[in-house]
Amino acid sequence: xxxxxxxxxxxxSRFDAYKAEHQRSITDPTSYWGEAALxxxxxxxxxxxxxxxxxxxxxxxxxxxxxxxxxxNCVDRHVEEKGDQVAILWEGDEPxxxxxxxxxxxxxRVCQVANAMKSQGVKKGDAVTVxxxxxxxxxxxxxxxxxxxxxxxxxxxxFSADAIAERIAASGSKWYFTSDEGKRGGKTIPLKNISDNxxxxxxxxxxxxxxxxxxxxxxxxxxxxxxxxWMDDLAAEQRPYCPCEVMDSEDPLFILYTSGSTGRPKGVLxxxxxxxxxxxxxxxxxFDLKEGDKFACVADAGWITGHTYIVYGPLSNxxxxxxxxxxxxxxxxxxxxxxxxxxxxxxxxxxxxxIRSLMRFxxxxxxxxxxxxxxxxxxxxxxxxxxxxxxxxxxxxKEKCSVVDTYFQTETAGHVIGNLPGVTPMKPGSCTLPHxxxxxxxxxxxxxKEIEGNDVSGVLAIKQPWPGxxxxxxxxxxxxxxxxxxxxxxxxxxxxxxxxDKDGYxxxxxxxxxxxxxxxxxxxxxxxxSALVAHPAVAQAAAIGFPHDIKGQGIxxxxxxxxxxxxxxxxxxxxxxxxxxxIGPFATPDMIIPSxxxxxxxxxxxxxxxxxxxxxxxxxxxxxxxxLGDPSIVQVLIDKVEGMT
Ligand code: WT7
Numbered sequence: 001x002x003x004x005x006x007x008x009x010x011x012x013s014r015f016d017a018y019k020a021e022h023q024r025s026i027t028d029p030t031s032y033w034g035e036a037a038l039x040x041x042x043x044x045x046x047x048x049x050x051x052x053x054x055x056x057x058x059x060x061x062x063x064x065x066x067x068x069x070x071x072x073n074c075v076d077r078h079v080e081e082k083g084d085q086v087a088i089l090w091e092g093d094e095p096x097x098x099x100x101x102x103x104x105x106x107x108x109r110v111c112q113v114a115n116a117m118k119s120q121g122v123k124k125g126d127a128v129t130v131x132x133x134x135x136x137x138x139x140x141x142x143x144x145x146x147x148x149x150x151x152x153x154x155x156x157x158x159f160s161a162d163a164i165a166e167r168i169a170a171s172g173s174k175w176y177f178t179s180d181e182g183k184r185g186g187k188t189i190p191l192k193n194i195s196d197n198x199x200x201x202x203x204x205x206x207x208x209x210x211x212x213x214x215x216x217x218x219x220x221x222x223x224x225x226x227x228x229x230w231m232d233d234l235a236a237e238q239r240p241y242c243p244c245e246v247m248d249s250e251d252p253l254f255i256l257y258t259s260g261s262t263g264r265p266k267g268v269l270x271x272x273x274x275x276x277x278x279x280x281x282x283x284x285x286x287f288d289l290k291e292g293d294k295f296a297c298v299a300d301a302g303w304i305t306g307h308t309y310i311v312y313g314p315l316s317n318x319x320x321x322x323x324x325x326x327x328x329x330x331x332x333x334x335x336x337x338x339x340x341x342x343x344x345x346x347x348x349x350x351x352x353x354x355i356r357s358l359m360r361f362x363x364x365x366x367x368x369x370x371x372x373x374x375x376x377x378x379x380x381x382x383x384x385x386x387x388x389x390x391x392x393x394x395x396x397x398k399e400k401c402s403v404v405d406t407y408f409q410t411e412t413a414g415h416v417i418g419n420l421p422g423v424t425p426m427k428p429g430s431c432t433l434p435h436x437x438x439x440x441x442x443x444x445x446x447x448x449k450e451i452e453g454n455d456v457s458g459v460l461a462i463k464q465p466w467p468g469x470x471x472x473x474x475x476x477x478x479x480x481x482x483x484x485x486x487x488x489x490x491x492x493x494x495x496x497x498x499x500x501d502k503d504g505y506x507x508x509x510x511x512x513x514x515x516x517x518x519x520x521x522x523x524x525x526x527x528x529x530s531a532l533v534a535h536p537a538v539a540q541a542a543a544i545g546f547p548h549d550i551k552g553q554g555i556x557x558x559x560x561x562x563x564x565x566x567x568x569x570x571x572x573x574x575x576x577x578x579x580x581x582x583i584g585p586f587a588t589p590d591m592i593i594p595s596x597x598x599x600x601x602x603x604x605x606x607x608x609x610x611x612x613x614x615x616x617x618x619x620x621x622x623x624x625x626x627x628l629g630d631p632s633i634v635q636v637l638i639d640k641v642e643g644m645t
Contacts, residue, residue: 055465141177283314402419576589597630
């Protein structure tokens with residue numbers, strides 16, 4: 001049997017309409033986005049210029065002089081008509097532990113936290129670090145920050161104390177939110193104690209003035225008098241209304257740290273007008289959001305997917321958004337499908353890694369549940385392999401749902417490429433076509449020239465500014481220019497390879513820089529390497545990605561040891577641990593390969609290309625190794641990797 005390549009709903013006229021609208025959006029972005037911004041968002045006073053600036057100068061700005069508030073758009077404007085509708089539906093670690101927060105409740109809770117923050121001195125423009133588990137409070141705090149104009153910096157609750165400390169220092173954040181503990185997959189995570197550790201590290205010492213703590217479990221925590229404040233108590237004392245700060249469209253909304261190919265993670269900055277519009281329209285278009293929908297994005301709020309598609313996008317559209325505290329495997333592998341049946345989700349949005357790991361348990365699991373409420377299934381984070389796509393489409397969606405493959409990045413705010421449900425014919429493994437306002441091109445990696453026509457490959461670039469583009473890297477605009485704007489002058493460069501097929505469809509082929517994508521989490525090889533060389537046993541380290549059945553990519557670290565250290569299982573464990581404590585458990589290497597040397601050119605450069613081939617088992621296509629200082633090391637490494645797999 002040959003597998004279908006195109007899944008094409010009979011929607012030609014709608015597909016033609018998409019093409020026409022897309023064309024208009026890129027030929028006349030000023031009128032397109034000017035209208036969209038007025039239609040979609042509520043402004044305190046309108047902008048006088050739609051956009052200005054360019055990629056070349058890295059000075060893009062949207063909706064100049066427009067005044068609005070993101071929290072108002074996500075909460076207040078819905079209260080009058082649907083105050084009693086559930087805004088946030090939360091399910092805790094234990095199945096059936098459910099909380100519903102209506103739009104009216106949400107407004108009161110956000111206002112109380114906003115007033116509590118103000119009472120402690122938090123002001124417009126201040127950075128606020130948020131290290132919270134998936135409890136309703138994470139959304140409440142984000143919205144409260146937006147309401148008073150504070151700039152949140154949410155850190156995924158899987159990051160280690162070292163990683164938190166570094167981010168506190170980088171943003172100079174005087175304010176910090178956490179909870180006593182977190183719950184996930186039956187385990188308890190000591191978030192406050194990890195936070196204490198972070199705040200006590202040398203780089204972060206003395207920066208945090210107030211640490212606001214929510215109660216999740218009631219467990220024991222350390223406590224620093226004068227600095228630590230129980231937020232539930234402080235918020236309960238506050239008046240349940242807080243006026244919205246009038247924000248300029250270009251005022252910062254949040255920072256979110258993400259990994260690059262070199263150096264430390266960078267703080268990507270998003271601004272009020274452009275981000276809010278982008279999250280609104282892409283959530284609506286990608287997921288066909290309608291009144292009364294129950295939208296479930298099961299990502300973590302600590303990543304851009306969670307910011308845009310758990311919090312801002314769904315709420316500004318006034319639907320019910322779902323927040324999930326647990327994992328797809330807890331207490332058993334039917335957890336997602338059980339929740340679909342109980343809550344009757346209309347959309348479900350997850351990552352290929354989760355789909356692949358659930359697919360392994362067969363069709364019987366999902367088939368035990370009623371999944372008929374679903375209309376749209378979303379995937380994000382890495383290219384989805386066609387086999388997993390088909391399983392998602394057939395077994396979960398019963399061939400009745402659209403599968404939307406959404407391509408974006410922390411820096412793009414929201415989707416920039418992806419099919420529209422019921423509109424774009426689908427091809428498993430392709431993220432299909434650009435969103436409105438996004439003009440994608442394929443560039444020759446070497447010359448930077450646009451490659452015309454179809455059936456071509458190169459690097460992906462975006463040709464004109466869209467409202468959601470990140471405006472700068474916090475405190476380092478030079479880096480922003482160097483990473484995104486300078487590699488191909490005149491274009492925004494996301495760092496991915498691409499193929500445009502015979503029909504003009506886009507297939508992302510993965511990062512072309514030294515960034516790993518492990519289970520949809522972006523990790524810089526430089527971060528892993530610096531964690532390893534910080535250990536006294538390690539002289540040199542090279543972290544390499546290799547194909548992994550479930551995670552997409554696994555991490556293989558080649559190391560040479562300093563004199564006096566011997567290879568042993570204990571040492572390997574210690575080195576894995578060094579990476580966990582420097583970054584977080586999600587970055588734990590799959591393989592650590594100590595050896596006497598690494599393949600280097602005669603001029604002393606590590607040959608990453610060869611290490612990549614060895615880690616991937618592609619040893620029959622190593623290419624020329626004669627330029628190596630010591631070619632014999634190659635066979636030694638091949639034997640070691642084979643011994644491990
Ligand atoms: C990188 C961005 C976007 C939210 C999660 C990760 C890869 C993302 C897709 C997709 C192929 C994808 C890219 C991108 N990526 N979505 N649908 N198809 N690749 O956000 O941590 O900023 O990582 O994830 O390589 O550059 P992020």
